Amino acid sequence: MTSKRIGIESSLAVSEAVKLANVDVIAAYPITPQTHIVESLAEMVANGKLDAEYIPVESEHSAMSACLGSCAVGARTFTATASQGLILMHEVLLVAASLRLPIVMAVANRALSGPLNIWGDHSDAMITRDAGWIQIFIENGQQAFDQVLCAFRIAEHPDVLLPTIINIDGFHVSHVIEPVYILDQKSVDEFLPPYKHPRPLDPDDPITMGCFAAPNLYTEARRALDASVRASKTVILDTWKKYGDLTGRYYNPVEKYKADGAETILVTMGSYSENAMIAIDDLQDQGKKIGLVRLRLWRPFPYEEIQEALSSAKNVIVLDRAISLGGPAPVCSEIRAALYTLDKKPQVASVVGGLGGRDISPDNFKTLIDVAMGKLKAGETQEIIMFGVRE
């Protein structure tokens, strides 16, 4: 394996990974903050650097529809979007999953309207939670590059055949130039076998995709889809192991940072995890028994790994970058559910913050932890803590 270390904007690192994966079709509609990904891919195709079909479409709904078709004929297919674009795709997103079409999509996570806001948070990923797509979160440009390559291998694996989203925080990752190791073509070719759909659409060997299911079949169809999303974890683990062996960069559904033996554990997802690490370093230097756990795999949800990582802690503080209006914060609610069956359960504080691009600096994280610890000590864990909200 050889790889080249270059300074590159994370969006362009995603495009490099897509090019190395030698995709056949890209269908996309530009939207902030995803624009640089699809612009650079369009340029590569136009300049002959990438031998693929680039389909400029009139909306995200059309983008995903075109992806359905191309993936169904057996073409390796990529798209990217964000926020309003993702929710405009929704109708077709669910169909992609139910047809088991392994489309790979980068989502440059951004807040949802309203009010209209172009900055980052996880609202778009959360509202897509139940669509049947595998969802993976990353924290920096290198991980974005790595996970896009892994996504093709996971999605297209004959035991998986599920569409996959790589969540890349808008601006905080997508627009940052940083050093990234770009793999050589030969290694990528060896790592990523060609995509073969078991029965692609073919006029000479016709099949039907997307047929109707009455009440006497729908339950079985949904059960089969759910089972396939759950079972995909085996291939995800195997792919990350192989990628680690190739590059030395190993990934896990749940990743710990100085969390062993910690009394209190902060749980984060996405790029703010790196800010949180700095805060954890400082707090541990001060003798505080606090560690960090990052959730990388959002769907299928890694229940066992979460239990393993959090069961011995006394306190857990979960940060959500999305709000479920009138309900529990989405990540925290899953974590509480995962811990519910344990005999000895940690106390869980739920924090919502970093909405619509609001920063949570390392110092902010220390404050956030203080506030949450106060509530945990007082046993007040029912209410969600809206971090940094002006009263």
Next chain:
Amino acid sequence: MIKDTSIEIRWHGRGGQGAVTSAELIALAAIHEGKFAQAFPSFGPERRGAPVLAFNRIDAENPIRIRSGVTKPDIVVVLDPGLVTLINVTDGLKPGGCLVVNSTRTVEDLQQEFSGDWKLAVVDAASIARELLGVNIVNTTMVGALLKASEAVKFDSLKAPLGERFGARAGANFEACMRAYNSTAISQITTTGTKKPKSFAVEKMPGWRELLVGCMVTEPGNTKRFGTGDWKSQHPVWDDKKCIKCGICSLVCPEGCIKPNNEGYYRANLFYCKGCGMCAHECWTQAIKMVEGT
């Protein structure tokens, strides 16, 4: 005559025949009497001509909470004569119950088809509807036949809902009800009937592990086996002397089942013809007539 404080009715008809309207009229009449009642269709895509179900529950004393379809009916009403041989209309019919059928056959003749401990009521609703209403829509007529078999609601209670539903045509519909009531013939069926019970096809559905990836269907063209001809209660008949061979009928047929024969005259493939009548409606020269029966 069935007398009970609670009655469950299942209506069998075809899309467009008005089984749902029949059920609605009965429920509205019962509610008008101060009883508890419900009416609802079997939920599904509406297709003119396809077999459909509608349900009634009436309870003189207690509110009705169940929202499932009726599987053990006290009364079954069949609006379309063709359905009696197509589907198991007496499925779950309670002993002591009643099957009410629209048919041109006599009760003596039709009872040979069944065995069981219930009554059979037969009325030629189609003739009554055509005479009094000018159309072969038997939903109100069959309500009259039902009331002969059961005191589900009082005749007079139908007046208000009929008026609301049919306006100026309420009188004729009420008359059709009355005529059906008076001409319905009833006979007791016995369990020692001469006919063997018919066997009806039961679809075997796959378990979730048996489904192919993404529920794909790998057998192309299997809709060829889907006989939409089952849906019809009328079929087209051609008068070749009037036909100018323009081919319009074959173009408008939603099933695409009309083709020219060797002499260039048009004919429908009755395996697919669902009896919609569009060909007859669009024919320039009125060469096509819709005729009762499949």
